[in-house]
Amino acid sequence: MIDHTNLLLTEAKQESLWPINFKFIYIIVIAIVILILFPFSKPQDFHIHLMIMVFLYAVMSQSWNVIAGFSGQISLGHVVFFGIGGYTSSFLFIEYGLTPWIGILIGMFFSIIVAILIGIPMLRLSGHYFAIATLLIGFSFQIIFQRWDLIGAASGLWIPLIWENSWFNLQFHDSKIPYYYIFLTIFILTYLFAWLLYKSKIGFKLRAIRDDPQASASLGISVSQYKIIAFIISAAIISPMGSLFAQYILVIDPERMFSFEISIIILLIVVMGGIGNVWGPLLGTIILIPLSEYSRIYFGGTGGSIDLLIYGLLIMIICIFRPEGLISLIPNKLIRKIKV
Amino acid sequence: MTIEIIIQAVISGILMGCIYALIAAGLSLIFGLMGIVNFAHGEHLMLSMFFSFWLWTLLGLDPIFSLPIVLTILAISGIFTHYFLIRFILKAKMLVQICATFGLSVFLRSLAQFLWTPDFRNVKNPLIEGRIEVAGIFIGQPQLFASFVCLLSFLFLYLFITKTETGLALQATAQDYQAAETLGINSNKIFALGWAIGLGCVGIAGSMMSNYFFIFPDVGINFALYAFVAVALGGFGSILGSLIAGLIVGLIESLGGLLIDPSYKLLYVFFIYLIIVIYRPQGLFGK
Numbered sequence: 001m002i003d004h005t006n007l008l009l010t011e012a013k014q015e016s017l018w019p020i021n022f023k024f025i026y027i028i029v030i031a032i033v034i035l036i037l038f039p040f041s042k043p044q045d046f047h048i049h050l051m052i053m054v055f056l057y058a059v060m061s062q063s064w065n066v067i068a069g070f071s072g073q074i075s076l077g078h079v080v081f082f083g084i085g086g087y088t089s090s091f092l093f094i095e096y097g098l099t100p101w102i103g104i105l106i107g108m109f110f111s112i113i114v115a116i117l118i119g120i121p122m123l124r125l126s127g128h129y130f131a132i133a134t135l136l137i138g139f140s141f142q143i144i145f146q147r148w149d150l151i152g153a154a155s156g157l158w159i160p161l162i163w164e165n166s167w168f169n170l171q172f173h174d175s176k177i178p179y180y181y182i183f184l185t186i187f188i189l190t191y192l193f194a195w196l197l198y199k200s201k202i203g204f205k206l207r208a209i210r211d212d213p214q215a216s217a218s219l220g221i222s223v224s225q226y227k228i229i230a231f232i233i234s235a236a237i238i239s240p241m242g243s244l245f246a247q248y249i250l251v252i253d254p255e256r257m258f259s260f261e262i263s264i265i266i267l268l269i270v271v272m273g274g275i276g277n278v279w280g281p282l283l284g285t286i287i288l289i290p291l292s293e294y295s296r297i298y299f300g301g302t303g304g305s306i307d308l309l310i311y312g313l314l315i316m317i318i319c320i321f322r323p324e325g326l327i328s329l330i331p332n333k334l335i336r337k338i339k340v
Numbered sequence: 341m342t343i344e345i346i347i348q349a350v351i352s353g354i355l356m357g358c359i360y361a362l363i364a365a366g367l368s369l370i371f372g373l374m375g376i377v378n379f380a381h382g383e384h385l386m387l388s389m390f391f392s393f394w395l396w397t398l399l400g401l402d403p404i405f406s407l408p409i410v411l412t413i414l415a416i417s418g419i420f421t422h423y424f425l426i427r428f429i430l431k432a433k434m435l436v437q438i439c440a441t442f443g444l445s446v447f448l449r450s451l452a453q454f455l456w457t458p459d460f461r462n463v464k465n466p467l468i469e470g471r472i473e474v475a476g477i478f479i480g481q482p483q484l485f486a487s488f489v490c491l492l493s494f495l496f497l498y499l500f501i502t503k504t505e506t507g508l509a510l511q512a513t514a515q516d517y518q519a520a521e522t523l524g525i526n527s528n529k530i531f532a533l534g535w536a537i538g539l540g541c542v543g544i545a546g547s548m549m550s551n552y553f554f555i556f557p558d559v560g561i562n563f564a565l566y567a568f569v570a571v572a573l574g575g576f577g578s579i580l581g582s583l584i585a586g587l588i589v590g591l592i593e594s595l596g597g598l599l600i601d602p603s604y605k606l607l608y609v610f611f612i613y614l615i616i617v618i619y620r621p622q623g624l625f626g627k
Contacts, residue, residue: 074438121618127434128377128576129617132568136610139565147603260561264446271439305453312447319440320428 004211006219035184039177046297048176052248054289055183056241059190060262061269061281063237066194068267069276070203071230072210074131076263077138080118081111081235083145083257085242090157090252093169100170104243111239112232119231123224126213142258156253159246170247179248186244190237191282197233198278206230207276261308265292268311272318274325283327344476349598350591351479357590358487359545362494363563364570364582366541372577373514373534374430376437380421380445382564384539386452388414388546389555393461396550402467407489407547414543418535426535427528452557460554468551486548493544494583497537501579510534514577565606566593569613575623585624588612 039048060082068074088110089103098106118137125133146154165172172178197203208216209223217223246252265288273284292307299306322328367381378384388410395406421444429440471480501507510530512520517527553559570589574581589609596608616623 068435072435074435076442121614124618124621128371128438129572129621131438132377132572133614133617135568136565136606136613139561140607140610143604143606264442267439267442268446271435275435305450308446308450309454312443312445312450315443316425316440316447319432319436319443320425323429323432323436 004215032188036181039180045176048180050290050293052176052179052183053293054285055187056245057266057269057289058282058285059183059187059241060238061266061273061285062190062194062278063234063241064266065270065275065278065281066197066237067230067234069270069280070198070210071206071227073126073227073230074267075134075234076131076267077134077136077141078234078238078266079258079260079262080138080141081115081238082242082245082262083141083254084111084114085239086246086252086257087145087151087157087242089243090159090246091151093159094157099168100243100247101168104240107243108236108239111235115231115235116228119228123227138258138260138263142254142260145254145258152253154254156251156256159250159252161250170244171250179244182244186240191278193237195278202226202229210276264308265311268315270325271315272311272326274327277325277327280325280327284325287326345598346595348477349594351477352483353591353594354587355479355483355487355590356594357587358490358494359549359586360563360566360570360589361583361586362490362541362545364567364574364586365494365497365579366538367567368571368574368577368579368582369541370534370538371571372579373510374426374517374531376426376430376441377568378538379438379441379564380448381542381567382560382562383445383448383452384414384417384542384560385546385549385563386555386557386560387417387448388543389550389553389559390452390456392547392550393463393555396463396466403463403547403550404467404485407544410547411540411543414546415536415540418537418539419532421539422532422535426531430531449557449560456557458557460556462554463550466551480552482548482551486545486551489548490545493541497541498579500537506533562606566609569609571623572613573616573623575625578623578625581623581625 035051038051060078063081064075064078067078085104085107088107089100092098092103092106093100122130122133145151151157159171161173162169162171163173165174165178167178170182205216205221205226206229208219208221209226213223242257246257249256269284269288270281271284272288273282274280288307288311291310295307295310318325363381363385367378370376370378391410391413392403392406395401395409396403399406401409425440425444429437432440466482468481468485471478472484473479501510509520509525510533512523513525513527513530513534517530520530521527566589567586570582570585572585573588574583574585589612592608592612593605597605600608
């Protein structure tokens with residue numbers, strides 16, 4: 001075990017932090033250009049919506065990947081930070097007319113504070129205890145927000161409509177394309193950040209902690225400090241998505257913003273794609289989100305359970321046959337070629 | 341606030357606690373045996389409630405009489421769960437184990453939603469209903485009966501594990517399954533038995549609760565949360581610990597609801613959980 005940790009650390013020292021692999025960068029650039037040009041092909045509104053959902057869940061599951069995949073703490077109540085982000089920006093906009101852009105930052109700030117407050121007592125927990133505690137935290141936040149009169153209690157908040165498209169108010173009623181570009185930007189930034197994090201010293205230390213906390217502590221890594229850092233980063237990634245999602249649907253309530261289902265879906269996405277791998281969550285999202293959106297069309301509103309039915313089944317199959325996720329199906333040779 | 345109200349709360353807390361205890365015992369047994377937390381425990385509870393509901397609606401069997409049937413169905417589904425899912429992930433990483441049982445819970449819950457819609461149902465006019473009054477304190481008859489059955493099953497479970505040869509084999513496997521295998525115990529069969537007993541406990545609890553509880557696909561989540569807390573409180577793997585912890589959780593829930601605010605019940609229980617796991621991670625009765 002110690003060898004393994006050592007290996008990771010020496011690997012970290014030898015590899016340059018900025019490997020330049022042009023082939024890989026070409027693929028990424030082409031993909032980004034296609035995504036930027038996509039709205040010009042006059043797609044249906046539904047397809048734009050589908051892409052927005054893909055970006056949303058890709059970012060949210062990356063956030064979960066940072067905490068669970070990189071640092072090995074399985075949080076089952078990650079939706080808490082999503083809800084805090086959404087509620088903060090919406091509340092500040094409704095009460096003080098503050099632009100959601102600043103609301104997003106304040107939401108991130110609150111999420112980070114909550115992450116620290118939750119993280120410190122939970123540091124002593126590991127494994128099942130941590131997972132169960134986060135599950136309970138998710139439900140507790142939902143209960144608190146359902147009873148909190150200041151922010152509309154169970155009926156939630158309605159973001160006042162402003163009948164002109166405005167970047168300042170972050171509301172667009174004519175088309176979804178501005179939302180598309182906003183989500184796309186955040187998506188690209190998040191994956192760039194996650195990729196850099198994965199290659200950074202922090203990333204290697206987090207994985208060392210995940211694989212063997214005691215050995216990494218003996219190598220001078222402050223385990224609790226890095227666990228908190230992972231928690232903070234993860235909260236900071238998911239919180240803006242809550243704010244943007246609130247701006248996108250314009251009505252938020254505790255049922256939706258603190259939905260247990262969201263925590264489940266991001267977990268399933270990451271496990272399906274490949275946990276601990278930067279591109280795993282993206283692969284999982286590309287498979288699962290269209291599946292759920294299309295099943296909603298074919299089976300109607302209550303068809304919401306069909307997608308989860310399939311998710312649950314798939315996840316059991318993956319756990320049995322491919323615990324490393326679908327990304328491990330891509331042949332090693334190909335991965336080495338485009339190795340990040 | 342009179343003394344009667346407090347006694348009332350204590351009694352209803354104890355009655356509820358017996359149910360939590362039996363649910364937690366199943367969870368604890370499975371964990372103690374193979375180190376796997378069954379995150380689908382609440383969904384199994386939900387299934388057993390639905391089974392006894394359908395037996396009542398379609399065949400007119402009262403939940404009291406359908407109890408053995410539900411118990412058997414759940415025990416068989418436990419064996420199925422072991423053979424088709426758990427067997428493969430015994431040696432996997434903890435993350436995979438958590439995700440697998442979590443996936444099972446998602447699957448069962450959405451299956452129930454798909455088959456039976458998210459409607460609330462209940463067993464109408466069961467054999468045991470109404471309440472009795474003792475010195476100004478009201479006790480629901482179904483609740484009383486349910487906790488009686490739960491305590492009885494607890495006794496049987498305890499006797500089975502400590503007194504019979506199979507029970508001892510179960511304990512040996514829980515301590516060290518490789519050593520138990522060298523002594524000629526088929527650990528795979530014992531694991532399957534553990535799942536059968538663990539889910540059988542849930543079957544009894546669910547069947548009894550269908551007498552007086554609404555039945556809907558999400559009903560299991562809250563009970564599972566309480567069961568997780570009770571298991572952590574009593575110590576993972578300790579059957580007797582989960583009985584006492586279940587009663588404590590029931591008492592905290594009802595007294596907290598009475599003295600502070602009933603809408604925050606989960607928060608009090610959660611608070612206790614956090615204190616316990618931080619200061620005594622092995623639980624009150626764990627080793």
